[in-house]
Amino acid sequence: MRVNDFSIVVATANGTGSQTANLTLLRSFFKMGIPVHGKNIFPSNIQGLPTWYHIRVNKDGYIARKPSELLVAFNPATLHEDVATLPSGGVVVHNLDLHLKPERADLTYYPVPVKQLLAGVEVKGKIKEYIANMTYVGVVAHLLGVPLDVIEEALEHHFGKRRKLVDSNLEVVRLAHAWAVENLVKTDEFKVEPMNATAGLIMMTGNEAGALGAVFGGASVSGWYPITPSTSFIDALREYLGKLRHDVDGRPTYVVIQAEDELAAIGMVVGAGWAGARAVTATSGPGLSLMAEFLGLAYYAEVPAVVWDIQRVGPSTGLPTRTSQGDVAFAYYLGHGDTKQVLLFPSSIEECFEFGYRAHDLADALQTPVLVLSDLDLGMNNWMGEPFVYPDAPLNRGKVLSAEEVAALPDFGRYKDVDGDGVPYRTLPGNENPRAAWFGRGTGHDENARYSERADHWVQNMDRLARKFETARAMVPTAVSDERPGAELGIIAYGTTRYAIEEARDLLAANGVVTDFMRVRALPIGAEVRDFVARHERLVVIEMNRDAQLTAILRDELPEHAAKLKPIAYLDGMPLTAAWVAERLAAHLGE
Amino acid sequence: MERPTPAVKLNRAGLSKNDYVGSPSTLCKGCGHNSVASQLIQIAYELDLRPQEIIKLSGIGCSSKSPAYFLGQSHGFNSLHGRMPSLGTGALVANHAVRAIGISGDGDTGSIGLGQFKHMLRRNVRMVYIVENNGVYGLTKGQFSATSDEGAKLKYAGTNPFPGIDICMEALVAGAGFVARTFAGDAKQVREVIKAGLSYRGTAVIDIISPCVAFNDEPDSRHSYAYGREHEQALQEVGFIPAQEEIYIDDYDPGTTQVVELHDGSRMTLRKLEADFDQADRLAGMARLERANAAGELLTGIVYYDDRRPNFAELSELGETPLSMLPDAKLRPSADQLQAFLAGYA
Ligand SMILES: Cc1ncc(C[n+]2csc(CCOP(=O)(O)OP(=O)(O)O)c2C)c(N)n1
Numbered sequence A: 001m002r003v004n005d006f007s008i009v010v011a012t013a014n015g016t017g018s019q020t021a022n023l024t025l026l027r028s029f030f031k032m033g034i035p036v037h038g039k040n041i042f043p044s045n046i047q048g049l050p051t052w053y054h055i056r057v058n059k060d061g062y063i064a065r066k067p068s069e070l071l072v073a074f075n076p077a078t079l080h081e082d083v084a085t086l087p088s089g090g091v092v093v094h095n096l097d098l099h100l101k102p103e104r105a106d107l108t109y110y111p112v113p114v115k116q117l118l119a120g121v122e123v124k125g126k127i128k129e130y131i132a133n134m135t136y137v138g139v140v141a142h143l144l145g146v147p148l149d150v151i152e153e154a155l156e157h158h159f160g161k162r163r164k165l166v167d168s169n170l171e172v173v174r175l176a177h178a179w180a181v182e183n184l185v186k187t188d189e190f191k192v193e194p195m196n197a198t199a200g201l202i203m204m205t206g207n208e209a210g211a212l213g214a215v216f217g218g219a220s221v222s223g224w225y226p227i228t229p230s231t232s233f234i235d236a237l238r239e240y241l242g243k244l245r246h247d248v249d250g251r252p253t254y255v256v257i258q259a260e261d262e263l264a265a266i267g268m269v270v271g272a273g274w275a276g277a278r279a280v281t282a283t284s285g286p287g288l289s290l291m292a293e294f295l296g297l298a299y300y301a302e303v304p305a306v307v308w309d310i311q312r313v314g315p316s317t318g319l320p321t322r323t324s325q326g327d328v329a330f331a332y333y334l335g336h337g338d339t340k341q342v343l344l345f346p347s348s349i350e351e352c353f354e355f356g357y358r359a360h361d362l363a364d365a366l367q368t369p370v371l372v373l374s375d376l377d378l379g380m381n382n383w384m385g386e387p388f389v390y391p392d393a394p395l396n397r398g399k400v401l402s403a404e405e406v407a408a409l410p411d412f413g414r415y416k417d418v419d420g421d422g423v424p425y426r427t428l429p430g431n432e433n434p435r436a437a438w439f440g441r442g443t444g445h446d447e448n449a450r451y452s453e454r455a456d457h458w459v460q461n462m463d464r465l466a467r468k469f470e471t472a473r474a475m476v477p478t479a480v481s482d483e484r485p486g487a488e489l490g491i492i493a494y495g496t497t498r499y500a501i502e503e504a505r506d507l508l509a510a511n512g513v514v515t516d517f518m519r520v521r522a523l524p525i526g527a528e529v530r531d532f533v534a535r536h537e538r539l540v541v542i543e544m545n546r547d548a549q550l551t552a553i554l555r556d557e558l559p560e561h562a563a564k565l566k567p568i569a570y571l572d573g574m575p576l577t578a579a580w581v582a583e584r585l586a587a588h589l590g591e
Numbered sequence B: 001m002e003r004p005t006p007a008v009k010l011n012r013a014g015l016s017k018n019d020y021v022g023s024p025s026t027l028c029k030g031c032g033h034n035s036v037a038s039q040l041i042q043i044a045y046e047l048d049l050r051p052q053e054i055i056k057l058s059g060i061g062c063s064s065k066s067p068a069y070f071l072g073q074s075h076g077f078n079s080l081h082g083r084m085p086s087l088g089t090g091a092l093v094a095n096h097a098v099r100a101i102g103i104s105g106d107g108d109t110g111s112i113g114l115g116q117f118k119h120m121l122r123r124n125v126r127m128v129y130i131v132e133n134n135g136v137y138g139l140t141k142g143q144f145s146a147t148s149d150e151g152a153k154l155k156y157a158g159t160n161p162f163p164g165i166d167i168c169m170e171a172l173v174a175g176a177g178f179v180a181r182t183f184a185g186d187a188k189q190v191r192e193v194i195k196a197g198l199s200y201r202g203t204a205v206i207d208i209i210s211p212c213v214a215f216n217d218e219p220d221s222r223h224s225y226a227y228g229r230e231h232e233q234a235l236q237e238v239g240f241i242p243a244q245e246e247i248y249i250d251d252y253d254p255g256t257t258q259v260v261e262l263h264d265g266s267r268m269t270l271r272k273l274e275a276d277f278d279q280a281d282r283l284a285g286m287a288r289l290e291r292a293n294a295a296g297e298l299l300t301g302i303v304y305y306d307d308r309r310p311n312f313a314e315l316s317e318l319g320e321t322p323l324s325m326l327p328d329a330k331l332r333p334s335a336d337q338l339q340a341f342l343a344g345y346a
């Protein structure tokens, strides 16, 4: 028996309501205490095109994508292709009405008479179609051994107080389950058993976690424009602000504005940041390109702003519902002239939450935009995580001078490097001191924010901005590393590739190949990244884009080590698998 | 022996007129934009405005540079081409206690910024939005703008084959509640209209014909001084009386004086010069503009006034304290709230 160690894929068509069924399965495993993660692989359309939901169940906690061994085949369009991808020993649970011929002798087939099962159910029309998906939940529950009361708990989680929906869905699950008990003889080896590896954990999407982080970072203004996969970030933000941010008199202490486009969305964020409110927007590649001019201005005028870029595959609309790490280079240099932006790379829901509030502290402390580069995989899928830790420090509002503080100064120069760290002092509109005012602009300016085209003023200012970026190095989240004695290779990566990489390292270690791993969590890089690179003779940088964007940035920042940094970059819209990573690492070591 | 220093006249904010000036203008001598800036200085002084309660915002263009030239003690931001409305929206959501003076150009508003302009009007953000309209791109040296008249001639650009966009018409179509046009050469009217705009609850659109002496001041250009002086057609005489009482606008007879109730309690007297003109009638405003345009007239005055629509801050139900001034305790929910919240995700 293969207990608590397998992957399932559910193949359905977009718009058939399978998401509830899939999340019910996912959450049931989670509630049984088994480490689990689900990935929704969906098309960029509303109805009809194929979608797959991959669930990885693994007692040892590996949750990277892995080719599936169990297939729930409910989509006629991809039926044969889906069956063909299964490994020997795999399982097919299929809708009988699709008339699938069990052609492969190395698979176990379980036909489910969906139409017949639903015949007695008292719901009509669209709901019936949705609820049909619950039949495979019932059958899979029986085959794998998921208790029905756990399924009920999962449904309760999903539907909350809407008891009617819980009951109608549960009814179908029970029907299908009873039918399976009666009619299916289990001949496969996959099974779940309760364990205790998820106790105390939460499950959330990265976008929800990031939005919650923003709320705990004091975000008060958001201008945004819909784009997958970032929209659910703002949906969550609005929901959470609605629950958590009201004044004693019940008035909201926030405003979320659906802008007319990304040009306006970022304008609102920069305007609010200039006026002193913490502001956030979320977008994806195409939106980020429209934000470029404003973010360049914000860099130069030194206005805090937080942008979540939930990356998808570009260029242009690219593969709008597939994941990538393709915006790194663009985001890092966003703006015209010499601009460099601060980037954060979360890899888990815990980091989405933490970076969610820290991004605002950093933006205020550095008076600059901070871009959080998440991705579709992290943003839109449900992940397990430790309950979030409440921020351990008060909000850092940075160098904002009050009217009294301005009064106490001999003079106030908006762009003066008083402390030698490149970060000047600012005042907010409404400051009562007549000397507090300054004029923000994109044109050349002197230390007092006065228009200047003088060469020395320009150079001074740009040098200070470069100095400020050096200050940022020590303020951004540090890279984390895991180093093992006898390692032959150092691996550098960022974001969600970590799961496949961590698993691949263990696979290699089992074969006697030891590796070190450093996960970069921000740009600009800190000293720890330089040291890690310096310490290793052989190094690879793994990333999900074609042109090895972080590799190029690291080579640029560490020219003395440039030749050592070898990219392993790949992009097909799908999250990495451990097998692929292990194979590439082994190949690299063999070179 | 000490000579007595001449007394500097202070307003009720305790400031002299000099306290309202900005940095020296870098615009051409005689540019209409400079006269608007000097009227704004005069207005702020006359209205006893505290510079701290004003923010100045602009897009890009010669016109958009001008916020640097008035109210030097006010915060300001010269933002991006056509995108001051979004910046202003964000700033005024962050701090709705300040009042905004936005300066844009016809190129800035009528072309790249047309979308943001219209959306700001839909939101009714509280801002005096001035378009310094010279029918030409000044800063990029003399191209036609979206408001250039059909058939207009420019030295380098040739003859304009396309009909111009009428800023006031666009504002009316977008649902603006305060739409006015005036002429930079008519200092008094500029002042009174802007004063009225400052009292308005939402976005007050003021299209100021502001001649570009460098690129568009041929006497036959509708955007020139000479043309303006000759062809200006005032809709009404506008007088401004700062006061506390609120008064209503009603339909009133031609030739008589009407006092308009303004949002902040100050009053505006209108003298209606045309028998059939009604500032509360949007369609009449459009028709009158259309007729004036057809006749080649420069129609000035307040074309439309209606302050019933709440502004964006009001619609957002914001409390008294601006978001930018909320104490940290109000910005970050408590640890208990976090815990309770996360329980829903276990
Ligand atoms: C995105 C962008 N495109 C183009 C420009 C170049 N540009 C600067 S000012 C201007 C036109 C300004 O015309 P207008 O708003 O009428 O102002 P004026 O200079 O006439 O007062 C243009 C096109 C720019 N700054 N930014």
Ligand code: SF4
Residues within 6 Å of the ligand: B026, B027, B028, B030, B031, B032, B033, B062, B063, B134, B138, B139, B211, B212, B213, B214, B215
């Ligand atoms: S070019 Fe025209 S618009 Fe620009 S400053 Fe000169 S006169 Fe004014």
